[in-house]
Amino acid sequence: MLRIIHTADVHLGARHDDLGEQAAAQRERQFAAFKAAVDLALSERVDLFLIAGDLFDSNVQPRRSVERVAAELKRLVDSKIRTVVIPGTHDCYDRASVYRTYDLAAMAGSAPGDDLVTVLDPDHASIHLPALDAVVHGRVFPTKRAPHSPLRDSVGATGTAAADTGTGTPRATWQIGMVHGSIAIPGKTEGDEVVVTTAEIAASGLDYVALGHWHSAQSGKAGAVTYAYAGAPEAVALDQDRAGKVLLVTLDANAGSRSVTVEERVVGRTRFEKVDIDASTVAGQPALVGMLFARADPDLVLDARLVGVRRDDLDLDLTEMETALAPGFLKVRIRDASVPALTDGPLPSPDTIVGAFIRDLEARIVALEAAGSSDEAAEQRDALRLGRLLLSGHEVSL
DSSP states (O other): OOOEEEEEEBTOOOOOGGGGGHHHHHHHHHHHHHHHHHHHHHHHHHHHEEEESSSSSSOOOHHHHHHHHHHHHHHHHHTTEHHHHHHESSSSSSSTHHHHSSSSHTTOOOOTTSSSSEEEEBBBBEEGGGGTTTEEOOOOSSSSSSSOOOTOOOOTTTTTTTTOOSSOOOOSSSEEEEOOOOOTTTTTTTTSSSEEEEHHHHTTTSSSEEEESOOOOEEEETTTEEEEEESSSOSSSTOTOOSSSEEEEEEEEEETTEEEEEEHHHHEOEEEEEEEEGGGOOOOOOHHHHHHTTEEEEEEEEEEEESSETTTTOOOOOOHHHHHHHEEEEEEEEOOOEEOOOOSSSOOOOOOOOHHHHHHHHHHHHHHHHOOOOOHHHHHHOOOOOHHHHHHHHOOOO
16 A cells, blocks of 8 residues: 655745735745645655645745755655655746755755655656655656646556566556646647646556646546646635645555545635625625624635625625725625616606606616626616616715
8 A cells, every 4th residue: 555645736935916915924824734734644654745846836936945845844754754746837847946956855854865855857757666666757847838748758558567668667566647737628728838638647557647737626537547636735826715635645456456545635724715695685884894704714715795686775885895804804805796676666657757767777677688688787777776866866976
């Protein structure tokens, strides 16, 4: 049996320009999630720790940041847990690579010639780990954009438990692949820097392919090969509600039967919550702010949406509410998808200004909604609401 922690897309050192004063705190949350992944590897007593690219958000990193990472990897070294890293697209192995500038293995306490910490590079596409009876393959290119699929020269159908037949694949029970890139999706991934296909995965002969690049945890199978994205261990952007995890992977061979199981484990702190609020139940802006603030949590990204039919006199300023709520949340967003009601009850005479106005706008709204023009219909409903208020003598704020 071989047990693995698979992570990727940690993006340490990300700038988070959109977070303002919270940027530094989010960088610390990302490092805390990486530390939690190491903690998990130690508590689960795994054999192997895989980092499938974008450990760093860029190749421009101060030495102190690399030293923090090395100190965490040293904890694995001290417990004889092996680590294999591949560069990604943010920390690619170009001429300015952070992995050229710093010897991460040496900084983590891995002695020359041992296999406790390995960073694969263009000259070293695999590492044989005899103590684990495993080979880890990870084709790395010296440019951000790959000239071809990193699985083009993969192990092949005879790779599993095969002897070296001149292909450079040592004899080992387990053949594991690492790729930082996208699985091909027609019409969506053609512009991506690194792309592999499920057909290539199926033909690789690997037992497991550890993927990075997509920030949401997900897994699948291509032929007999299990593959998975670990996702980012902590959200890099605050709309990534499938981030926050690493994968615990178990490869087992027993009486001729081989199996691979993938379990998601939470290491990130960020939580996401979406809530729909019936606008007809909202008494006013102070009441809505109070209701939402009751959910306050510094680790929560709250996405609140007003839905349903709203009263004409419900006066809300979304920006004001978001500003008022901001101190209680990691991030809060309020959207108004509610619509004003059509006129209820008997209409004023069509000979009056009010009657003519209401009939004209409501006819347009009905036609637009019937035609599927929901955005235009919503604008017309809002115009109807404002018009009704103005024509009845109310003050209107825009």
